[in-house]
Amino acid sequence: MEDRDWLIMQALYAEKNITKTAQSLYMSQPALTSRLQHIEREFGVKLVHRSTKGIQFTAEGEYLVTSSSDIVNRFNLIKEEIKNLSQQNAGTLEIAASNYLTMYTLPQLLKRFKTEYPNAKFKVTTDWTKNIFSLIYNQKAHVGFVSVDYGGCKDMHLLYEEPICIASTTPFDFKDLPNLPRIEYKSDYLLKSQLDKWWRENFEQPPTISMMVDKLANCKEMVKFGLGYAILPLRILHDIPNIHRLNLKNKENQPITRKTWMICNESSMELPLVNLFVDFVKASHL
Numbered sequence: 303m304e305d306r307d308w309l310i311m312q313a314l315y316a317e318k319n320i321t322k323t324a325q326s327l328y329m330s331q332p333a334l335t336s337r338l339q340h341i342e343r344e345f346g347v348k349l350v351h352r353s354t355k356g357i358q359f360t361a362e363g364e365y366l367v368t369s370s371s372d373i374v375n376r377f378n379l380i381k382e383e384i385k386n387l388s389q390q391n392a393g394t395l396e397i398a399a400s401n402y403l404t405m406y407t408l409p410q411l412l413k414r415f416k417t418e419y420p421n422a423k424f425k426v427t428t429d430w431t432k433n434i435f436s437l438i439y440n441q442k443a444h445v446g447f448v449s450v451d452y453g454g455c456k457d458m459h460l461l462y463e464e465p466i467c468i469a470s471t472t473p474f475d476f477k478d479l480p481n482l483p484r485i486e487y488k489s490d491y492l493l494k495s496q497l498d499k500w501w502r503e504n505f506e507q508p509p510t511i512s513m514m515v516d517k518l519a520n521c522k523e524m525v526k527f528g529l530g531y532a533i534l535p536l537r538i539l540h541d542i543p544n545i546h547r548l549n550l551k552n553k554e555n556q557p558i559t560r561k562t563w564m565i566c567n568e569s570s571m572e573l574p575l576v577n578l579f580v581d582f583v584k585a586s587h588l
Contacts, residue, residue, distance in 0.1 A: 305377065307341055308370040310334065311349075315367040318356040341366075392421035393575040398434040398443040399426065400490075402518050403562060406537060407588055408447065415582055422575060431490045435565070444570040445579060448563050450492045457571070459564045459580075461588050466497070466558050467547040469539055470531035474546060480505050483512035483530035487521035496558065497533055503553055535560040562588075 310327065314334075317323045324334040342349050349363035359367065399408050404426065412424055427443060431450045437443040438455060451458070468474070474482060486509075501509060512530050515521050518538065525532045526542050539545050550558040564583055570576045 303341060307337060308373050310337055311367050311370045391419045391575055391578055394423040394425055395575060395579055396425045396443045397445050398429060398437045399447040400431055400449050401428055403447045404428045405519050415579060438565050438567055441567060441569055444566060444576045446565045448565055449560055450490045455565045457566050459584055461562045461564055463559045463561045465536045465549040466533060466560050467536055467549045468531055469525055469534050469545055469547045471528045471545060474531060480507045480509055484509045485513045485521050485524045485530040485532040486511050487515050487518050500550055500558060
């Protein structure tokens with residue numbers, strides 16, 4: 303049955319007359335008769351009997367009328383609830399973010415947004431930057447946070463840029479780095495290529511990799527306990543006391559930095575809650 307069929311059943315039960323029912327619903331009499339016949343075929347029963355005195359409902363017809371009241375009321379309630387949700391900025395934000403941002407930036411950001419918009423919910427996926435671009439492109443996430451620009455995304459907003467530095471809990475001499483124990487971590491291919499290029503520009507021999515860990519956060523912990531040096535973004539080092547660091551620079555003596563962008567697609571921006579979140583992030587000082 304279509305939504306209007308429930309209204310037809312209610313009006314017909316109230317009027318007990320085809321002509322009056324058609325007039326009340328602004329329908330032609332043949333159109334109303336056609337819809338009534340369609341409903342009867344759909345349920346496979348006779349719903350009404352016609353006579354010179356008007357319409358009489360069968361037991362099946364009366365049951366359908368009773369059900370129609372419940373369904374119409376429920377449908378109106380759903381429409382009202384949806385309207386309220388829109389006014390309350392409610393819904394679920396699907397967010398994809400890198401491990402780094404998920405650990406050090408995203409929780410505080412989502413907490414502030416939730417405080418201001420308590421009806422918002424979050425579904426967060428943590429993945430590599432290259433995969434996040436795919437999630438956004440395929441509309442499997444509303445908003446993404448990435449640290450490498452893999453291209454192909456028109457809507458990118460630079461959130462912040464931070465230095466990349468050599469970090470160690472013990473003093474070090476730059477020229478001695480190839481012989482010192484280095485802690486390495488898995489990172490996006492483009493970012494790793496950038497750091498490898500920097501190394502080749504400054505040293506003729508490869509680094510001495512003493513440890514390979516899966517995440518940047520684990521690498522930081524190894525550095526924190528004095529197990530070697532690592533090349534890390536500055537923001538991650540804020541809670542390590544007495545850390546020794548040296549910011550990386552390229553051949554042109556320009557700082558080598560790690561950028562963080564917010565990305566999304568045009569379709570997602572049509573959702574009010576996504577629009578609200580994007581504007582909120584842009585206005586935040588991360």
